[in-house]
Amino acid sequence: MILFKNITKIYKKTNGEQIFALKDVSFEIKENEFVILAGKSGAGKTTILKLIIAEEKPSLGEIYFENTKINDLSPDKISKLRQKIGIVFQDYKLLKTKTAKENLSYVLEITGEKDERIQLKIKNLLSFVGLEKRENNFPDELSAGEKQRLAIARALALSPKIILADEPTANLDPICTFEILRLFLKLHQMGKTILLATHNENVIKFLKKRIIILEEGKIVRDDKNGRFII
Amino acid sequence: MLIFLKRIFKLSKEIIFKNKEIFLANVIVFVIFLSLLNFLFLFLQFKDYLIEKIEKKADISLYFEATTDIDDIDRLKKSLEENFQIKKIEYLPSEKVQEELLEKYKEKPEMGQILEEVGPFFSVLNIQTKNPDDYEKILDFVHQEDINKIIKDVDYFQRKEIIQKIFTISKNIQWFAFGLSIVLIIISLLIVFNTVKLGVLTFKEEIIIQRLVGASNFFIKGPFMFSGFLSALFESFIVLLLFSLLFFIFQKPLLNFLAGFNVYQLFKEKMIYFFLFNLLISFALHSIFMILGIKKYLKV
Numbered sequence: 001m002i003l004f005k006n007i008t009k010i011y012k013k014t015n016g017e018q019i020f021a022l023k024d025v026s027f028e029i030k031e032n033e034f035v036i037l038a039g040k041s042g043a044g045k046t047t048i049l050k051l052i053i054a055e056e057k058p059s060l061g062e063i064y065f066e067n068t069k070i071n072d073l074s075p076d077k078i079s080k081l082r083q084k085i086g087i088v089f090q091d092y093k094l095l096k097t098k099t100a101k102e103n104l105s106y107v108l109e110i111t112g113e114k115d116e117r118i119q120l121k122i123k124n125l126l127s128f129v130g131l132e133k134r135e136n137n138f139p140d141e142l143s144a145g146e147k148q149r150l151a152i153a154r155a156l157a158l159s160p161k162i163i164l165a166d167e168p169t170a171n172l173d174p175i176c177t178f179e180i181l182r183l184f185l186k187l188h189q190m191g192k193t194i195l196l197a198t199h200n201e202n203v204i205k206f207l208k209k210r211i212i213i214l215e216e217g218k219i220v221r222d223d224k225n226g227r228f229i230i
Numbered sequence: 231m232l233i234f235l236k237r238i239f240k241l242s243k244e245i246i247f248k249n250k251e252i253f254l255a256n257v258i259v260f261v262i263f264l265s266l267l268n269f270l271f272l273f274l275q276f277k278d279y280l281i282e283k284i285e286k287k288a289d290i291s292l293y294f295e296a297t298t299d300i301d302d303i304d305r306l307k308k309s310l311e312e313n314f315q316i317k318k319i320e321y322l323p324s325e326k327v328q329e330e331l332l333e334k335y336k337e338k339p340e341m342g343q344i345l346e347e348v349g350p351f352f353s354v355l356n357i358q359t360k361n362p363d364d365y366e367k368i369l370d371f372v373h374q375e376d377i378n379k380i381i382k383d384v385d386y387f388q389r390k391e392i393i394q395k396i397f398t399i400s401k402n403i404q405w406f407a408f409g410l411s412i413v414l415i416i417i418s419l420l421i422v423f424n425t426v427k428l429g430v431l432t433f434k435e436e437i438i439i440q441r442l443v444g445a446s447n448f449f450i451k452g453p454f455m456f457s458g459f460l461s462a463l464f465e466s467f468i469v470l471l472l473f474s475l476l477f478f479i480f481q482k483p484l485l486n487f488l489a490g491f492n493v494y495q496l497f498k499e500k501m502i503y504f505f506l507f508n509l510l511i512s513f514a515l516h517s518i519f520m521i522l523g524i525k526k527y528l529k530v
Contacts, residue, residue: 055530075447075528082444093439109237110445154443202277229283 001162001193002052007061007216009047022045023217024061031161034188036204037197039214045197049164050213052195053085054078078088083111086192090167092147094139099136100126100150107157125153129183130190141220145176154182162193167205181206231387234449241453245433246460250428251326253461259425260465260515263418263471264508268473271412272493277407279491281400286358288396289318290365291373291385293352296324306377307355314368315360322460327351352382362397430454430523437527447528454524458516473497473504 009022022044029035034144037045050056051063054073063070070081070108085110099123108118128133129144129149139147148168155163169177190193198204204211213221246253294303300323307319322330341376355433359365372381431436433454440450476492477484484493497504513521 056444079441079444079446082442087442090444093442095436095439097244097436106440106445107443108445110449112233114233159446 001031001033001066003062003064004048005062005064007057007058007063009044009049009051010059018224020217022051022058024099024146025214025217025219026061027212029162029193031193032188032191034184034194034207034209035196036207036209037195037214038199038211039202040199043214045199045214046087047217049087049166049197051194052164053082053087079110083158084160084162086158086160086163088148088151088155088163088165088168090170092139092151094147094150094154094195096139098134099138099144100131103139103150103156104157107154111158121157125156128156129153130152135195141154143176144171145173146171148176148180149183152180152187156187160192161183162195163187165194167198167200168196169198169200176204177185177203178206183218192193234452238371238449238456242456242460245453245457249429249432252432252455253475256425256429256461257465258491260461260512261468263422263515264465264469264512265472266414266418268469268504268508270414274407274411274498275496276491276493277403280415280489281403283489284396284400288362289336289356289358290368292355292357292381293383293385294354294380295382296350296352298353300433302380303353303355306380310357310368310371313371314364316357317360318356318358320356322351322354322356324351327354330462332486336441339406343421364396386511420519423522426516426519427523430520434527437524438530441528441530451521451524454520455517458520459513462509462512462516465512466505469508470501474501 004025004027007022007025008020011019011021012184013019025044025048032067039045047056052065052070054070062150065081066084073081080112087208093098095106098106104122104125105118108121113121122135123132126135129152131146131149134142134150139150142192148171152163152168155165163184168184169180172180177200184194184196185207196203196207211221211223212219257296292306303321307321310316310319331351357368359368369384369386374383437450474497477497481494485491
């Protein structure tokens with residue numbers, strides 16, 4: 001489903017200095033896999049996610065999504081690509097001026113879905129993440145856990161095959177963390193491919209899935225069972 | 231497509247109503263800018279009126295001997311038209327000159343009596359040129375021997391200096407008006423651009439999120455463009471209302487203050503053009519500045 005072939009990503013500072021965010025990274029994620037991207041801050045986890053949604057372009061190498069090269073897409077094709085991928089961010093990235101319901105409907109409206117179907121989908125999504133009673137609340141009126149559940153519902157809105165999650169539990173307390181992780185496991189059981197970036201050892205231990213460990217932009221380990229400590 | 235347009239309309243309403251303060255700030259700045267443009271336009275009209283009025287005062291009058299044949303005057307008139315850039319040339323026979331003077335002083339019968347005693351009056355050729363330098367050349371021209379013999383008097387020398395001053399002043403006014411307009415428009419455009427940019431800045435995070443969740447550029451820009459159109463409509467209407475009220479209320483004092491220039495009448499006659507001009511300018515600026523402001527965030 002996702003293929004990274006010798007990806008190098010270099011950022012240039014204003015003084016001309018080069019920073020290697022990723023160095024010759026290659027891996028493949030197959031359909032219905034649950035993969036954890038682990039590593040310290042600055043190891044390159046977020047860069048990988050940004051490359052998958054074409055928010056960044058690789059300096060070297062090739063990236064494929066469903067057998068299509070996505071190195072250099074036009075703005076319109078980037079929109080289409082992102083509609084196929086559900087994204088969950090550490091800071092939720094919810095539209096603050098819209099209610100929970102409107103945050104979901106916005107994503108559905110992008111695709112030209114009919115109003116009746118949108119309403120039905122919103123109801124199902126809110127019920128799936130347990131936010132039926134919070135549909136008219138604005139993000140600022142929700143707890144951290146609720147915000148993240150809303151962000152997951154939004155990621156699911158367009159029924160994507162894959163969900164990318166960038167440190168989805170970083171701002172959550174332990175109880176909320178495990179609620180959110182259970183949601184991801186449930187989604188995986190429902191057939192979704194999950195790529196979750198984290199630096200939290202407890203999350204890795206709890207999930208026990210394939211883990212790719214990054215260190216200073218390089219893959220240092222790609223293990224099928226997540227039973228070790230970073 | 232219809233469903234997208236419906237949604238863009240809905241989102242543009244949200245942009246306006248969920249950010250009332252920003253919308254209001256934009257409207258105020260645009261109303262000031264459009265008012266300034268309209269005032270400038272009216273000022274330029276007033277300037278033209280004033281210059282025309284002033285320049286009308288500048289002319290040269292050739293008085294003919296009572297014995298002069300009308301054919302000779304006609305020939306002179308034609309050759310003047312052929313040799314100089316004549317703005318207006320008018321021949322008044324002696325009877326007409328007398329008639330006009332009597333008409334002018336009809337409310338002062340004692341003046342009429344004096345005029346009748348002063349007569350006879352001479353036929354006159356009043357000439358206005360497009361180029362003030364031509365007056366001197368006309369003088370040289372009419373002083374040629376064969377023409378000079380039919381001319382009794384030339385009314386120019388005593389007004390020469392005034393005429394030249396009038397033309398210098400009118401030229402200076404033209405340049406001043408042009409320079410002032412350019413400076414004011416540039417300053418206003420900078421203010422308008424920054425106000426729109428500030429408005430867009432408050433949507434920065436929202437635009438980035440919309441882009442990240444898969445919204446197309448069209449779907450993001452559309453509501454901004456449409457809200458720009460609604461703002462432009464609202465602003466143009468306010469300006470129209472303000473100017474109509476202002477000119478209506480101060481119609482008489484303005485007429486006196488502007489030396490007979492009927493600004494209310496002009497505005498009333500061209501009201502629809504003013505409205506369309508304001509709408510077009512406002513919508514174009516909203517659109518251009520919004521696109522420029524959003525562009526950076528759409529790169530996500």
